[in-house]
Amino acid sequence: MNLPGRHRPTAEKIKADYDKVVREYYLEDGKALISCKVRGMDDIISHYSVKNRENMNPELSAYLDDNIFYVPLEHPIIIRFCGCEFTKDEQEIIRRTILLDYEFKLGLAKQNLKRNYLYSAVTLCLGILFLFLYSRLANSGPVGSLLTVFFWFFLFEFGGSWWSKGIALRDEVKHAQRIMNAEIQFESYLGYRK
Numbered sequence: 001m002n003l004p005g006r007h008r009p010t011a012e013k014i015k016a017d018y019d020k021v022v023r024e025y026y027l028e029d030g031k032a033l034i035s036c037k038v039r040g041m042d043d044i045i046s047h048y049s050v051k052n053r054e055n056m057n058p059e060l061s062a063y064l065d066d067n068i069f070y071v072p073l074e075h076p077i078i079i080r081f082c083g084c085e086f087t088k089d090e091q092e093i094i095r096r097t098i099l100l101d102y103e104f105k106l107g108l109a110k111q112n113l114k115r116n117y118l119y120s121a122v123t124l125c126l127g128i129l130f131l132f133l134y135s136r137l138a139n140s141g142p143v144g145s146l147l148t149v150f151f152w153f154f155l156f157e158f159g160g161s162w163w164s165k166g167i168a169l170r171d172e173v174k175h176a177q178r179i180m181n182a183e184i185q186f187e188s189y190l191g192y193r194k
Helices: 018-025 058-069 088-137 142-180
Strands: 031-037 077-082 183-187
Touching: 031 058, 058 142, 077 142, 088 142, 088 183
Parallel strands: 031 077, 077 183
Antiparallel strands: none
């Protein structure tokens, strides 16, 4: 609702300073602090889990992924659970579960990255093969046109897999590694830190 005489700023007029926003919202002593308000173990560990085979609550995983996405790579991560007091055993279960969850994600991302490298190499080789065949046949007829189409198709596939998908998969690897290296802290109160 707009009040008379008051103007709402448009997106063009707002100047966002990314570094300033990250500094004010996330950073504490040079580390990125991700605070998580929890009421108990079920907010961290999936309630479907069984003892010694705990899985992370998917909502917590999404929350961590969403927040860590905005933090520049040069800042180490602190994950701080607030609002509930955990025993030493529960803290160990939480640390182990988060580490294992992101270890799985890291392994999967590395496996997908390896497959992507193989796919990229195959598409590049096929593209070079069709370029070689085109140059050898020196045929501008239908066969030459078909070879040109194949060359450009495989060159396009190589570019998409090597650059676009490859960058996304390398980012997944870095993201999982960052969370695996995160410091995990526990606080029993919900107050704001001074």
